[in-house]
Amino acid sequence: MRDPIVLTVNGTRHETAAAPETPLLYVLRNELQLNGPKFGCGLGQCGACTVHLGTEAVRSCTLPVSAVKDRPVRTVEGLGTADSPHPLQRAFLEEQAGQCGYCLSGMVMTAAALLAATPDPTEEQIRTALAGNLCRCGSHLRILRAVRRAAPPRRNGHKERRP
């Protein structure tokens, strides 16, 4: 038997019995029951499975669990909750951004990584950052509005300051 792989997900340490080449997504969903990240394509083409590895937004469907190493994993569940929402999640709610919602965790996680690295993104930077996140319901304009709303107040003078 090989040694179990150890992961830190949303601040909690886990051991997984998965084979090392298993995509991280299957471990998150099926072992840890973290259903925020979604399977969309398994090919790195749609962004539905996006999680954070450290500060970086990555595609968990193509990332072997053994490649995570000691970098902390964060899923949308670790970003914010209904009681304590991340500013982006609040903005998505305020803009009613979403329809079926299947793409949304990926959108939120990609946008959160963008805002962490580029707090004051241009419209083009937002669109480019989200270019690899597909939405079939056509919620794009609302998602863009939500990301702009969550950006700091100097672009959106009337918005409250981020915590």
Place this chain on the structure above:
Amino acid sequence: MSADISRRRFVGTAGALVVAFASAGDVSYWRVMAATDVGGAPRRAAASRPGDPSAPAGEPPLDALDSWLAIGADGGVTLYSGKVELGTGVQTALAQIVAEELDFPVASITVVQGTTGRTPNQGSTTGSKTVQTAGPAVRRAAATARQILVALAATRLGAPVERLEVRHGVVAIADGGEASVSFGALFAGHRFDRAVDPHAPLKRPAEYTVVGQPSPRLDLPDKIFGTHLYVHNVRIPGMLHGRVVRPPAPGATLQSVDETSVQNLPGAVRVVRRGDFLGVVAEREEQAIDAARALRAVWGSGTLGSEAGDAAYEALYDRMRADTAPPESLANVGDVAAALRGAAVQHTAEYRTPYQSHGSIGPSCAVADVRSDGVTVWSGTQGAYALRDAIADLLGVPAAVVSVIWTEASGCYGHNGADDAAADAAVLSQAIGRPVRVQWSRQEELGWDPKGPAMLMQVRAGLDGRGDIVAWDYMVTTPTHASRPGGKASNLLAGQLMGRGLVLGTVGGDRNAPHSYAVPNNRVAVRWTHESVLRPSAMRGLGAPANVFAIESFMDELAARARTDPVQFRLRHLRDPRAAAVLERAADLARWDRRPSPAPRRRGSATAALTGRGIAFLQYENAFAYVATVATVEVDPESGAIRVRRMAVAHDCGLVVNPDGLRNQIEGATIQSISRTLEERVTWGPSGVTSVDWSSYPILTFPAVPDAIDIALLDRRDAPAWGAGEPAACPVAAAIANAVFDATGARLRELPFTPTRVKQAMAAAPVSSVSEGPGRP
């Protein structure tokens, strides 16, 4: 709590459904409640009343109030809806309707949806018809309940009904100080045991305070926090993971399987074969995926012919043109042939649309648990009862022992693979005697979902000397747009692989083939072709987007021939004031400059982007919502790429229930249709569908989404509420084609408008059409 439920626990965590059992021997759980009950909504009798002739066994009777509404122990209201949430926001709209008639807060209404035995059988959730057809039923039920509750309150408070008022679910005596009682205190946990009163007094639209106001969607918070229960998250004790091994192409038969090819793989892999149905089951999901890849099987050849790509489409359209099926007349007025002969101008065109995929972002998924004494299926199906019957037929069990529990899936835009995945899971579970979850791969989803089929529209018309249309002759050649299971295994993919033949009818390709214009000599016909390379079925709007693309592009061509402004030209031929109103409103919204197309081209760099505007209009199904859409586009003359900058949509679907929900739908339908217009085409070759991932079947991405979609809602408070999921999808292709013509003088008549096609059309465009006009210096 009933004994039935006390034996098990429902645990809802992080959007997962976990059904836990007190005893392993408990096999009665196929009567479990929908997962939406996890929040503590009331338990209620599932079956119809014994001896009730009005509902088939196992279906809550439509005339019984308890089939629709319950007041729970916590005082919350539960609505039981046969119609389901497909991402369009209908559960919020239905809850608003209940809230309005009941005077109860929207946010405290739970909507249990699409579960056999628990929700009324309202048919499938299709055709943008939920608010339109289910809305009135739900409204009557809520009004009946209010009447009963207020009468009870009158007794409790010792005041006549006329002196009572209801606010937020609390009945109070008007000016009566403290005296009040809540619905919960009056009725928590009780059954109504009354029929829905078709004459229960309804509020007048002028009194509405909830309907017509934007209401936040009930489902969005969980979707944004990642905790929403999707069918993909359903996990059952003892559940295994299954995958189907698909034939290379439709029609290929399974010659042999080498089971030894997977026998050494981890996960206790089992192979299931039923005719040409081939699947694997393993303990872990990734093991099932690996096993499906590794399993060696020999297949015969399929039925897709020898051509591929463009050549395959050319051959298909040739066969459709030559189809000898007798046309079915949809309109025939006057003498079209004579009027065409006598016309000052005759004009002819042919339009083509390709196969397109629903392209749901989450692939189809289902869980099935087939036991000797009952079958439970969790599915995102649009029709739980129809799927129940089809699964029963497929498995050879009575429908009475099958339960389908609707659980939301990734958005579908019609008949995608949801039902097929349920059948896959059921066959695998039946074969191995354990619960099985099946999730399709991306390649399966794009390769095997039922497709919106290719269509061919041929039209000619004549203009008189004043530029009015005197003759119109239109024929659409199309396969059916409906192959839902409809209670039979034959229309499930698994059923076909197990030897049942796909049954196709003649549905939906003629939708919106008739136009709305006043034309004295008018002929419209549909030719139902059997040329269907890929399984055809319902995709947002069925035949309407293609027919409207043809009609509204052709109207633009006629307007150009008549040298008339395209808005003016349409208005001249419309007699319906609501039609005229949306056209004028869309034109205003887009600051339409009234002039004929194409736009006068200004001198400048030959490489500068060309801009243009185009309009298109329809009345959905010639009977319901009116929509007019203006597209503003830029065309790069070098690359031929189209960039849609802005869309303006004027929308009249009668009474608006949730304005923000409606805007969301209009934005979504518009963006998805821009994608279908510019990018989407299913391709195939002899060895199967070749557009099977997001690089071979690209859809619109953020950088290409328009800058803005301006929307004007023409709210008609006293008119019936019409559906709104599909109408706004229909005018988009023609609006873009007309805008490209305005910008370049080039006419696009085949979807999708790829840069190559734009370049070809520009090369073929008559020079005169792009160089005249007052804008020229």
